[in-house]
């Protein structure tokens with residue numbers, strides 16, 4: 082199942098990258114400026130804003146500081162990497178990881194046009210990050226872990242690459258209940274950030290099992306205007322969560 086999910090996700094986001102983007106699925110409307118505040122949105126390069134496929138703003142709640150090293154999990158067209166680059170400045174470093182080649186191509190083209198030498202994009206999967214241990218101050222992720230079949234592996238990898246005391250800031254889709262087995266197996270719904278979503282309690286437990294502490298749900302809003310919902314689905318929410326890798330005693 083994992084490989085067929087990866088393949089379906091890669092195909093969907095490859096198509097969106099080539100077409101210019103229309104959110105998590107063909108009939109949903111995830112691309113919306115109201116995910117970010119007006120000043121942030123106005124500061125974005127047009128080609129990154131056009132390929133905004135997230136479900137919230139994980140950057141603002143991350144409290145980035147100049148010089149910090151940032152990793153964006155599932156960076157897509159690079160929108161959150163470009164926002165982060167502005168905040169960490171030329172002394173900082175931003176890595177975007179994504180498994181879809183066409184997304185990486187788009188993100189790198191924008192980065193090159195902007196001349197952002199502190200931003201790089203690497204091909205890889207969240208379940209096996211191409212990033213060294215304990216090298217990252219802040220992890221961002223926007224509407225991606227809900228797409229990952231092995232969420233436990235993604236949380237463990239995030240924990241591995243963070244420095245002690247480092248923090249994670251995610252925006253994602255979660256549920257208020259379980260999907261039927263039939264919906265869970267629907268790959269189209271999965272690629273739309275829907276049927277791969279898990280209950281909020283499971284998501285928080287996954288972070289905790291990986292070792293994260295100070296896990297905080299910063300916001301939780303109904304997601305029915307962000308992802309496509311249909312009858313028989315559990316309630317869907319867009320949440321923003323922050324957590325930390327505890328300092329060693």
Ligand SMILES: C[S@@+](CC[C@H](N)C(=O)[O-])C[C@H]1O[C@@H](n2cnc3c(N)ncnc32)[C@H](O)[C@@H]1O
Pocket residue numbers: 090091094105132133134135136154155156157158159160161178179180181184205206207208222223224225228229230274
């Ligand atoms: C909904 S889009 C979000 C993109 C970006 N974060 C944004 O806010 O615009 C999901 C992205 O995650 C990537 N992705 C999904 N599953 C992944 C995985 N297991 N490993 C790496 N990238 C993944 C997809 O290729 C796609 O670019």
